[in-house]
Amino acid sequence: MTDLVEIVAGRRSWSKVTSDAPTHAELLPLVQAAGRVADHSSLRPWRLIELRGDARLELARALGKAEGSSKPSSKPLKAPLILAIVANVKKSKVQPWEQEATASGVAHMMSLLLHDAGWGVFWRTSHYTRAKSVRKMHKLEKNEELLGWLYVGGLPANARPGRRKLIDPEQFLQPLHPHALAGVTASSDADSEDEFHPVPVAPAGEKSKKTKKDKKSKKDKKSKEATSSKNSNEAVAL
Numbered sequence: 001m002t003d004l005v006e007i008v009a010g011r012r013s014w015s016k017v018t019s020d021a022p023t024h025a026e027l028l029p030l031v032q033a034a035g036r037v038a039d040h041s042s043l044r045p046w047r048l049i050e051l052r053g054d055a056r057l058e059l060a061r062a063l064g065k066a067e068g069s070s071k072p073s074s075k076p077l078k079a080p081l082i083l084a085i086v087a088n089v090k091k092s093k094v095q096p097w098e099q100e101a102t103a104s105g106v107a108h109m110m111s112l113l114l115h116d117a118g119w120g121v122f123w124r125t126s127h128y129t130r131a132k133s134v135r136k137m138h139k140l141e142k143n144e145e146l147l148g149w150l151y152v153g154g155l156p157a158n159a160r161p162g163r164r165k166l167i168d169p170e171q172f173l174q175p176l177h178p179h180a181l182a183g184v185t186a187s188s189d190a191d192s193e194d195e196f197h198p199v200p201v202a203p204a205g206e207k208s209k210k211t212k213k214d215k216k217s218k219k220d221k222k223s224k225e226a227t228s229s230k231n232s233n234e235a236v237a238l
């Protein structure tokens, strides 16, 4: 197993973190690496917003307002650094869901990279992630949506790396058995009946003359094909 497989399998979220946080300069190479996610048409349909100090209080107030409470939400004070994940959906032939998948990929990458750099990370959302007050506070453009926040901080001194239980991969990786397509797929066997035989084309201007015999044989072939197709449908229905 490569180191990368070990690192990814060992990732975990940390709900409690200390007041230490990576600096803006420390974040830059991680953001650059995360920007290598698969991205249809290289649209870069994402951005991150860094919230520290009082900026977190603004988020706390916006969430409190969205919840209909006069008090700010206590959530944003759980970590010294919050990275808002923004999907910035471009006008393109690439569907919005594909662009959101890229933005989501960046968040997962950042979460892994921060974990690898020794920081504690927790991806949080709220019922009010897409509330008006929350949008306004982040100064989102019309084409933008929040995908939640990565809460980032230092690992507590007594933190044990405690690995999460790994999934059973057999349950999540299943081959598609092609039995339902029997007879439809083309064979690569050179002797196969499916082999391509070009139909001779009459020279331009020369009308092909069909004899009575030709027409009859075509009719017989059609009726044979209809019977065989009916039978094969019955076989599939069984």
Ligand SMILES: Cc1cc2nc3c(=O)[nH]c(=O)nc-3n(C[C@H](O)[C@H](O)[C@H](O)COP(=O)(O)O)c2cc1C
Pocket: 011, 012, 013, 014, 122, 123, 124, 125, 126, 147, 148, 164
């Ligand atoms: C988009 C997204 C939003 C999430 N929002 C929350 C949340 O608001 N509250 C929460 O307890 N967990 C949330 N989670 C799950 C946690 O980030 C975390 O994955 C979960 O607690 C499991 O811990 P683990 O990552 O160590 O397995 C969210 C995950 C994702 C991907």
